Amino acid sequence: MEKTDLDYFQKKLTAEKNTLEEELGKIGRVNPENPKDWEAKPADTEEISFNDETADRLEELEEREAEVTPLEIRLRNVDVALAEITAGAYGVCHICQKPIERERLEANAAAHTCKQHLAQKPAK
Secondary structure: OOHHHHHHHHHHHHHHHHHHHHHHHHHEEEEOOEEEEEEEOOOOOOOOOOHHHHHHHHHHHHHHHHHHHHHHHHHHHHHHHHHHHHHOOOOEOOOOOOEOOHHHHHHOOOOOOOHHHOOOOOOO
């Protein structure tokens, strides 16, 4: 891949990383015991005066947890793609080792597979 293309995708991925971290920061926080992990945080810190409020807050926390997980996964994929740019391995399918199509990277700059292997998960 050309250097200009790498620069382009690096900027695109960096902007997405910043957006993801901003979104995660609104509904979660970095786990102090594991800095690579995000956890949902409660929306309101005021004292609870009714049992109904407790149930509402627990429900809201569960909703936030459901939102954190896909954002966290996406952030990890973006981080992997940025590391691949640095290592000189960006844009290569993790399954067949062939170049990932540009239109696929345009649609998902953190893609790890080519179109042919879209449904397959790369081996870890």
